[in-house]
Amino acid sequence: MAETLEGIDFAVVAYREEGVWQLAEIDDDVLEDVEDVAEELRRWPGDFGAVALISVDEDFAVIVRVVGDDVTALVTDQTAATEWPLARSVLELLELPLPGDDDDPEPAGDPGLLTDLGISTMTLAALLDDEDLYPDELLSEIADELGFGERFDALIGLGVG
Secondary structure (H helix, E strand, O other), X not given: OHHHHHOEEEEEEEEEEOOEEEEEEOOHHHOOOHHHHHHHHOOOOOEXXXXXXXXXXXXXXXXXXXXXXXXXXXXXXXXXXXXXXXXXXXXXXXXXXXXXOOOOOOOEEOOOOOHHHOOOHHHHHXXXXXXXXXXXXXXXXXXXHHOOHHHHHHXXXXXXX
């Protein structure tokens, strides 16, 4: 299944431990579907669970959040589910149908999944609606809103070079 993971730009886990954000890269071998990502996130000892920020093929992003047994997810482009197993698994988790040929590339998921961490539903929805943002830029903006933007950018190499 190497071709599935070939398009992963980066995957970062973020979690707060004793009030301080911790960041780490997530191994590609757990990025085939949202359940594998969720299982990986359960390994991180976050005070408020853990969040995965994943960029795929410079085309779309996936956010997965695990708090205890609860798994929430969001994909920035539902039409990616027709080609990418990770995006398809997000729609399956959300119990949404696969998009048709005439569906527009719109986000699918709960824009309130990070509200208690400091990014309002309206702010996240506005970022998701910004068609000029590439996935890495979108996730960088989200990281900035959550309070670890510079460290996130350094980890993924955004703005370097």
